Amino acid sequence: MGAWSPLHFGAVWDNRGMQVFGNYINGEWVTAGPTFENRNPANTDEVVGLMAKGSAADVERAAEAAQAAFPKWSQLAGPARGNYLFKVAELLDQRFDAIAAEMTREEGKTLPEAKGETRRAINIFRYFGGEGSRLPGFLVPSERDRVHMFALRKPLGVVGLITPWNFPIAIPAWKLAPALICGNTVVLKPASASPLCAWRIVEACHDAGIPPGVVNFVAGSGGELGSALLNAKALRAVSFTGSTEIGHWIHAEASKRRLRIQLEMGGKNPTIVLADANFAAAVENVVNAAFFSTGQKCTATSRAIVEEPIYDRFLDALIERTKKLKVGDGMSAGVDIGPAIDQAQLDTNIRYCEIGAKEAGAPRVGGKRVTGPGYDKGFFFEPTIFADVTSEMRIAQEEVFGPVLAVMKAKDAADALRIANEIPLGLSSSIQTSSLSHAFDFIYGAEAGLLTVNLPSAGVEYQLPFGGTKDSSFGPKEQGPAAMEFYSDLKTIYLKY
Ligand code: NAP
Numbered sequence: 055m056g057a058w059s060p061l062h063f064g065a066v067w068d069n070r071g072m073q074v075f076g077n078y079i080n081g082e083w084v085t086a087g088p089t090f091e092n093r094n095p096a097n098t099d100e101v102v103g104l105m106a107k108g109s110a111a112d113v114e115r116a117a118e119a120a121q122a123a124f125p126k127w128s129q130l131a132g133p134a135r136g137n138y139l140f141k142v143a144e145l146l147d148q149r150f151d152a153i154a155a156e157m158t159r160e161e162g163k164t165l166p167e168a169k170g171e172t173r174r175a176i177n178i179f180r181y182f183g184g185e186g187s188r189l190p191g192f193l194v195p196s197e198r199d200r201v202h203m204f205a206l207r208k209p210l211g212v213v214g215l216i217t218p219w220n221f222p223i224a225i226p227a228w229k230l231a232p233a234l235i236c237g238n239t240v241v242l243k244p245a246s247a248s249p250l251c252a253w254r255i256v257e258a259c260h261d262a263g264i265p266p267g268v269v270n271f272v273a274g275s276g277g278e279l280g281s282a283l284l285n286a287k288a289l290r291a292v293s294f295t296g297s298t299e300i301g302h303w304i305h306a307e308a309s310k311r312r313l314r315i316q317l318e319m320g321g322k323n324p325t326i327v328l329a330d331a332n333f334a335a336a337v338e339n340v341v342n343a344a345f346f347s348t349g350q351k352c353t354a355t356s357r358a359i360v361e362e363p364i365y366d367r368f369l370d371a372l373i374e375r376t377k378k379l380k381v382g383d384g385m386s387a388g389v390d391i392g393p394a395i396d397q398a399q400l401d402t403n404i405r406y407c408e409i410g411a412k413e414a415g416a417p418r419v420g421g422k423r424v425t426g427p428g429y430d431k432g433f434f435f436e437p438t439i440f441a442d443v444t445s446e447m448r449i450a451q452e453e454v455f456g457p458v459l460a461v462m463k464a465k466d467a468a469d470a471l472r473i474a475n476e477i478p479l480g481l482s483s484s485i486q487t488s489s490l491s492h493a494f495d496f497i498y499g500a501e502a503g504l505l506t507v508n509l510p511s512a513g514v515e516y517q518l519p520f521g522g523t524k525d526s527s528f529g530p531k532e533q534g535p536a537a538m539e540f541y542s543d544l545k546t547i548y549l550k551y
């Protein structure tokens with residue numbers, strides 16, 4: 055293999071001299087046909103790439119290719135599959151800086167955030183590469199004489215992966231790596247707003263020599279390709295991360311065919327701040343979780359529930375700290391908060407600020423699009439805080455997915471936990487306290503799948519299960535050892551000797 059450059063042979067150039075990134079079906083790059091633009095949300099004049107726009111027929115072909123590749127791939131020894139994943143990790147590592155910069159240009163997050171996410175994707179491939187040598191089943195003693203009984207893990211077949219735009223490399227990685235190590239073959243449909251990072255993983259899979267048909271990639275309209283994927287005859291399972299609305303639709307469609315599904319959806323995550331917390335650390339943790347990555351994390355804090363004795367002081371400190379955050383192009387040093395992903399998300403931020411202002415009064419800081427030189431061509435929005443929010447307000451119940459924080463007052467720790475749980479969603483939840491008792495009351499009482507104590511509500515690692523509860527999630531958890539549950543089945547054997 056020659057030296058890698060970001061202009062890879064899987065991409066061709068259109069008649070304006072622009073790079074077109076192809077779909078990947080049965081080991082071949084498919085660039086013919088219509089394309090769609092991938093624009094920089096910090097500067098919409100910049101086209102980061104032109105993506106080949108896949109069709110329903112492409113999805114069907116991809117699923118057939120995956121089905122044809124399944125017998126050989128699934129019979130390969132686990133450690134041999136692991137070696138391919140190690141190779142993918144190595145290639146991504148070699149391309150680390152270019153991929154991170156491309157992520158900032160296509161998704162808008164700051165370069166340090168993009169580097170952190172790229173590193174995580176590499177670690178995920180290494181972690182699941184190692185799982186190839188384990189793939190644990192069960193071996194237990196029988197009640198009967200001379201009976202040997204055990205259970206083996208076996209792959210499902212063709213798995214569809216549908217990913218969102220906000221973690222454009224980590225989420226494709228944390229679905230693809232466990233799917234492959236378990237022996238499945240895959241059709242990956244990335245988010246249209248940030249497909250290039252997922253494309254880079256597929257490119258690394260190709261360069262690592264993963265056999266044709268094992269990994270397939272089709273970019274394009276979620277509605278069209280999503281339906282085609284759910285109807286593809288070869289499909290056995292779908293793992294989806296995205297909005298609650300689309301997740302519920304996938305649930306309904308997949309149930310008609312009894313497909314195995316895993317849905318990770320929205321959050322409206324609380325951070326409880328008690329009077330006994332380390333005050334300065336709690337301010338940092340709330341600001342970090344609410345505003346970094348532009349609030350576009352499913353685990354972001356969007357409700358700060360603060361105990362009465364420190365409420366006013368904490369609110370003032372939050373506002374002061376938030377005013378110091380720098381909004382701008384994520385490629386520039388010193389920028390804390392990049393742009394919203396697109397015009398639709400910017401409009402959502404603006405709409406929810408109007409709703410919040412009617413419900414809770416004017417925001418105490420922020421609430422507006424950032425304009426002026428260096429901002430007018432991007433989707434920049436001020437980090438925003440509403441105060442004195444109460445649970446019945448929409449700003450306390452509905453996911454904004456932007457840098458908008460609702461601050462709520464609680465009488466005491468028990469009241470704070472009640473408010474935190476007073477919502478249909480349950481992805482992540484956090485508490486800031488120095489009391490072991492309050493921490494454990496929270497650990498046992500919080501209705502969420504991911505909990506943090508004295509840390510931001512966002513910022514998880516890949517070695518433990520990931521996923522929510524209530525309306526945020528459906529099906530087995532992702533990441534860590536739990537990921538194997540979704541991507542494999544158990545075959546139980548009783549043997550008399
Ligand atoms: P989205 O609009 O639901 O899209 C997610 C993916 O589904 C995209 O690839 C999209 O394609 C595709 N899609 C759209 N319509 C579809 C359909 N009818 N059938 C099948 N697929 C379809 O979500 P998003 O705006 O990308 O992401 C933001 C949401 O994701 C937020 O709600 C956030 O909380 C959630 N999220 C959750 C987690 C978690 O782990 N719980 C993690 C990250 C994000 P197109 O892009 O082409 O429309």
